[in-house]
Amino acid sequence: MQHLEGKVAFVTGAGSGIGLGIAQALAAAGVKVMLCDIEQAALDRAVEGLAATNADVAGVRADVSLKEELQKAADETIARFGKVHILVNNAGVGGGAEYGKWTDASWNWTIGVNLMSVVWGIEVFGPLIESHGEGGQIVSTASIAGLIAATGPSYNVTKYGVVALSEGLRVDLASRGIGVSVLCPGFIRTQIMDSRRNVPTRFGELEQQNEGDGAAEFVQLAREAIENGIDPRYVGELVREGIEGDWPYIFTDLQFEPLINERFANITAGFDRIRDRVPQR
Template sequence: MQNLEQRVAVITGAASGFGREFARLGAREGMKLVLADVQQDGLDAIRAELVSSGAEVETCLCDVRKAEQVQALADAAMARFGAVHLVFNNAGVGSGGLVWENSVADWEWVLGVNLWGVIHGVRTFTPLMLKLAAQDSDYEGHIVNTASMAGLLNAPTMGVYNVSKHAVVSLSETLYQDLDLVDAPIGASVLCPYFVPTGISESHRNRPDELRNASRPTASQQVAQMMSQKAVSSGKVSAEAVAEMTFDAIRQNRFYIYSHPQALDNVRTRMEDVLEGRNPSDPYAAAPQVRELLQSKLKGHA
């Protein structure tokens, strides 16, 4: 997709982080925007900002864990603009801790947003976009699913998040192949950012009451939260820069989008482990102080 002006973009998780930057960049490109999030105040703020700049914006309070709410998002986009060209299945949350210490509520929340949100986005918007393409020989579309480098790696104390993002990578690769199989004029990309200041380490602020844990966080969950906040907040690549990378990938019809290509060395090591049948390599081989910190914090708690 080269020309984005007057195209319609649907963005989940649009009130903060990558979603907000996708919306800002889309507005600068002259796109019509349908913005979704569970955080009403954040939605209101980005809508006011973009409308004041002249953009056409529709907002929708949407919990992507719920199929009916994603369908309502699609209905709102069609009712307002009559088309959808770009879909950013971007909403995401984080959670950590030793994998056996995560509760059912932890799994349901993280998989509900990170994985089921993308599933609902793909199964709702892809048929709609195919229908639009059948009606217009000039139609072009693109779907971007936000995964993570955690979808290609398996760092300790990130099990729930790792699982959700690996599944998004798999879903996205399959979507790409399936669209190609039917010669659809719809591209697909998967965004795999590393540590970028987006606010995801504070995503528990939007955790629904029915999926909150009654007990206090375990020692491993506390240290995972601390390390996540430090890593994310100290990230040198901005969410705005990642949005620009993503729009470049859309124009080039490029599938994999990496914010930190240097992290692919760790992915290469992991794949060599798989191909050679050797045990998983130490993810902290280049930074043993991180392992030492983790172990010191967890000593006596495992």
């Protein structure tokens, strides 16, 4: 999508962090933005801040892990802006527990917010983007953890899922005039480490992150890396550029490139191990 001015975007998790950075960058490029978030107060602040820059924006509260709430948010977007060109599936939570500590609730929460919301976002907004024939773009926020299994099990699984969905749909949706990008951030300065502030009550009391074991040490290191991480507004500008250029992968930095290459090398070594046993055809 080369000309963003006047287009309409729907951005989830836009009340803070990366989603807000994306909403700000798009609004600065003249895009009309519907911000969506589960946190009403953060959403109101974000919309107010952007409206003060003369941007054409609005907000809708939704728990994106519930399909009917996403559908309602889409209806409100069409009622307010008439059409939608850009879907940014960004809401996500760092949650779940390590092996031996996980529960069904911790898996269901993470899968619901990080993965099913992306599936449903595409299901609900895809036809809306297609319907006007002006083309569009879908950007979904995965993570470097969508390419190397570097964090907790459920987070890794959901982020690999977002990468897989995006890679597959990029091929399927091209002929329908919709570009598909996946955002794989490194460490970004946001509130991701305090994701449990947003656990919906239907999941009951999710267990607190384990203290005094390996997980606590990992959490502390991640917290420090994120506190010193990249500015989310910069990530927003990268996403804006990624939409304009229809980038398949939007990375934020090079920190984890060697680890990703190591994974590819391990995969290649797996093929090498059986190479001389493969029957010649």
